[in-house]
Amino acid sequence: xxxxxxxxxxxxxxxxxxxxxxxxxxxxxxxxxxxxxxxxxxxxxxxxxxxxxxxxxxxxxxxxxxxxxxxxxxxxxxxxxxxxxxxxxxxxxxxxxxxxxxxxxxxxxxxxxxxxxxxxxxxxxxxxxxxxxxxxxxxxxxxxxxxxxxxxxxxxxxxxxxxxxxxxxxxxxxxxxxxxxxxxxxxxxxxxxxxxxxxxxxxxxxxxxxxxxxxxxxxxxxxxxxxxxxxxxxxxxxxxxxxxxxxxxxxxxxxxxxxxxxxxxxxxxxxxxxxxxxxxxxxxxxxxxxxxxxxxxxxxxxxxxxxxxxxxxxxxxxxxxxxxxxxxxxxxxxxxxxxxxxxxxxxxxxxxxxxxxxxxxxxxxxxxxxxxxxxxxxxxxxxxxxxxxxxxxxxxxxxxxxxxxxxxxxxxxxxxxxxxxxxxxxxxxxxxxxxxxxxxxxxxxxxxxxxxxxxxxxxxxxxxxxxxxxxxxxxxxxxxxxxxxxxxxxxxxxxxxxxxxxxxxxxxxxxxxxxxxxxxxxxxxxxxxxxxxxxxxxxxxxxxxxxxxxxxxxxxxxxxxxxxxxxxxxxxxxxxxxxxxxxxxxxxxxxxxxxxxxxxxxxxxxxxxxxxxxxxxxxxxxxxxxxxxxxxxxxxxxxxxxxxxxxxxxxxxxxxxxxxxxxxxxxxxxxxxxxxxxxxxxxxxxxxxxxxxxxxxxxxxxxxxxxxxxxxxxx
Ligand SMILES: Cc1cc2nc3c(=O)[nH]c(=O)nc-3n(C[C@H](O)[C@H](O)[C@H](O)COP(=O)(O)O)c2cc1C
Numbered sequence: 001x002x003x004x005x006x007x008x009x010x011x012x013x014x015x016x017x018x019x020x021x022x023x024x025x026x027x028x029x030x031x032x033x034x035x036x037x038x039x040x041x042x043x044x045x046x047x048x049x050x051x052x053x054x055x056x057x058x059x060x061x062x063x064x065x066x067x068x069x070x071x072x073x074x075x076x077x078x079x080x081x082x083x084x085x086x087x088x089x090x091x092x093x094x095x096x097x098x099x100x101x102x103x104x105x106x107x108x109x110x111x112x113x114x115x116x117x118x119x120x121x122x123x124x125x126x127x128x129x130x131x132x133x134x135x136x137x138x139x140x141x142x143x144x145x146x147x148x149x150x151x152x153x154x155x156x157x158x159x160x161x162x163x164x165x166x167x168x169x170x171x172x173x174x175x176x177x178x179x180x181x182x183x184x185x186x187x188x189x190x191x192x193x194x195x196x197x198x199x200x201x202x203x204x205x206x207x208x209x210x211x212x213x214x215x216x217x218x219x220x221x222x223x224x225x226x227x228x229x230x231x232x233x234x235x236x237x238x239x240x241x242x243x244x245x246x247x248x249x250x251x252x253x254x255x256x257x258x259x260x261x262x263x264x265x266x267x268x269x270x271x272x273x274x275x276x277x278x279x280x281x282x283x284x285x286x287x288x289x290x291x292x293x294x295x296x297x298x299x300x301x302x303x304x305x306x307x308x309x310x311x312x313x314x315x316x317x318x319x320x321x322x323x324x325x326x327x328x329x330x331x332x333x334x335x336x337x338x339x340x341x342x343x344x345x346x347x348x349x350x351x352x353x354x355x356x357x358x359x360x361x362x363x364x365x366x367x368x369x370x371x372x373x374x375x376x377x378x379x380x381x382x383x384x385x386x387x388x389x390x391x392x393x394x395x396x397x398x399x400x401x402x403x404x405x406x407x408x409x410x411x412x413x414x415x416x417x418x419x420x421x422x423x424x425x426x427x428x429x430x431x432x433x434x435x436x437x438x439x440x441x442x443x444x445x446x447x448x449x450x451x452x453x454x455x456x457x458x459x460x461x462x463x464x465x466x467x468x469x470x471x472x473x474x475x476x477x478x479x480x481x482x483x484x485x486x487x488x489x490x491x492x493x494x495x496x497x498x499x500x501x502x503x504x505x506x507x508x509x510x511x512x513x514x515x516x517x518x519x520x521x522x523x524x525x526x527x528x529x530x531x532x533x534x535x536x537x538x539x540x541x542x543x544x545x546x547x548x549x550x551x552x553x554x555x556x557x558x559x560x561x562x563x564x565x566x567x568x569x570x571x572x573x574x575x576x577x578x579x580x581x582x583x584x585x586x587x588x589x590x591x592x593x594x595x596x597x598x599x600x601x602x603x604x605x606x607x608x609x610x611x612x613x614x615x616x617x618x619x620x621x622x623x624x625x626x627x628x629x630x631x632x633x634x635x636x637x638x639x640x641x642x643x644x645x646x647x648x649x650x651x652x653x654x655x656x657x658x659x660x661x662x663x664x665x666x667x668x669x670x671x672x673x674x675x676x677x678x679x680x681x682x683x684x685x686x687x688x689x690x691x692x693x694x695x696x697x698x699x700x701x702x703x704x705x706x707x708x709x710x711x712x713x714x715x
């Protein structure tokens with residue numbers, strides 16, 4: 001029987017002052033002399049307006065309500081139902097997104113047995129895992145329940161379902177709850193389960209357990225049960241398997257009629273079969289032997305009840321969201337799991353796993369061979385390249401040094417090899433500087449052989465002298481990427497001119513930006529592109545694949561993470577966002593704004609952003625652009641500035657088709673960013689960006705990313 005009975009015992013009454021009847025009833029409550037009024041409306045409205053990412057700002061105008069709790073004699077002013085739910089469940093996000101919350105609100109759940117079921121009901125209500133709860137228990141609270149039912153001494157003597165319903169109403173007066181104070185009987189079982197999506201069965205009586213399951217199975221409703229000893233969670237998916245035997249068949253073909261006639265003693269073997277006696281904890285098993293002599297009934301611990309509620313809530317959430325939840329049993333046994341305590345820095349074999357900073361191999365650096373040819377080759381070897389891929393191979397033929405593109409060391413961002421050509425352009429500049437320093441400067445021909453597209457440059461050694469280039473030799477060898485966040489020290493006019501000249505001498509043009517607003521505009525574009533780089537699976541995989549953890553591998557390509565200039569907390573952030581499952585989830589949510597913050601902040605905190613462009617868009621233009629960028633880089637570093645290339649992922653895309661190749665899902669967003677970057681630079685026609693450099697005033701970088709050994713890049 002549904003005991004609508006005295007609903008005032010457990011149902012909070014919600015008043016909406018837009019309704020005349022409610023206004024009158026509210027007045028009546030207010031007139032009761034012992035009513036205490038708590039007006040939380042302003043405070044809750046403040047919380048509501050403080051929420052981030054509100055789906056619709058108009059929600060702040062939702063009318064408030066008054067809620068009367070007769071058993072507390074309290075009248076509380078709160079925000080309306082939708083606002084209430086947004087605020088109350090905001091901290092669920094995004095472990096449970098707003099969309100998922102809405103789906104879960106459609107779930108109708110019945111709980112039979114409100115001892116263990118009390119904690120389960122609270123967990124479901126607390127987490128917002130259902131929109132309707134039906135609670136059934138005939139029993140009332142005893143003092144001896146208070147070791148495991150999280151209620152109070154004032155609840156002793158009150159029906160267990162009523163107590164649970166009250167706490168839920170105090171938590172969320174808008175949640176639809178009904179109460180069956182007669183428990184579940186043969187007569188009421190149909191009314192109890194009819195129309196539910198899920199039943200949680202937590203009663204002690206074998207015949208009620210059976211009749212609840214039979215009624216649920218007949219309606220295709222799944223049943224979840226938790227038996228607290230060693231955290232046994234039990235799932236019966238009658239919705240998916242309408243013929244599935246009750247209790248997985250553990251009780252054979254026993255039915256309610258035969259159970260009803262059994263004495264308590266005779267029921268024990270069945271109860272033990274249900275609990276998998278062999279797997280009971282020792283103390284539980286031994287205690288069962290004592291039941292009836294030194295113990296009145298079997299023991300149950302509050303912590304186990306709460307842990308069981310958490311397991312059930314997790315299962316209900318999976319069910320409600322259509323995630324995997326097959327029929328079966330599992331033990332979520334924290335007692336046993338605690339035996340697995342391990343020192344996080346010690347591997348299973350007892351060795352220490354992590355890499356204390358000091359144990360890292362000492363830094364690598366270029367050498368200064370006396371021999372001119374060797375010096376030129378060494379200078380090329382230490383040229384910068386995207387992701388430190390070193391996409392080149394070298395062939396020495398008398399006075400000729402051929403630099404070939406190595407197509408195996410490329411990436412998605414290297415659209416049509418443009419980044420490779422920029423890197424080789426930087427290598428050509430280095431080669432010229434080393435040659436000049438050794439008095440063997442000659443000339444360079446770009447893409448000398450139309451039949452060999454991989455031959456990007458031939459550096460011919462000669463006997464020219466160029467004092468200006470020769471003087472760059474020490475600083476060229478010292479050049480490195482500096483990713484630190486610096487102080488915004490201004491760049492003086494003289495240096496601006498010198499940087500511009502350096503680019504021009506190599507056939508490029510430097511666009512230099514120092515105005516904070518302009519830096520912010522570039523920062524926004526590069527930051528937004530970085531976000532897309534994280535959220536596109538292949539780009540993310542390649543970006544993370546470029547990173548090298550010191551001591552963890554011997555690859556001599558890629559970027560040593562010690563050179564990332566990671567500030568406080570950024571290392572831990574990287575540990576999160578390097579995970580493909582994490583970024584996939586962010587992409588699914590259309591979220592991840594924070595992924596662009598690091599690039600944006602680095603640009604806005606810089607002294608300047610220098611964009612090196614070239615007049616054309618052929619591959620040889622990109623090679624010249626690389627030389628120009630390297631010349632700017634060396635000059636800036638010589639003058640005390642740290643330099644970091646900041647390559648937005650679209651940097652080497654030339655049109656919308658290239659953007660599709662980079663990231664199908666974000667192609668149009670990328671293309672728009674590409675166009676706005678060109679707009680910020682006011683680029684005309686074929687003018688192309690070779691490299692974007694951020695100049696900042698920060699301490700010199702001490703670590704260098706390694707290079708492949710000379711013999712690995714020689715043909
Ligand atoms: C075409 C190109 C693109 C690059 N893009 C970036 C970038 O987006 N971010 C970055 O931190 N470094 C970038 N770099 C710098 C390289 O990662 C760096 O040169 C390489 O790791 C070698 O380290 P080093 O410059 O300290 O010798 C780029 C370099 C080149 C040549």
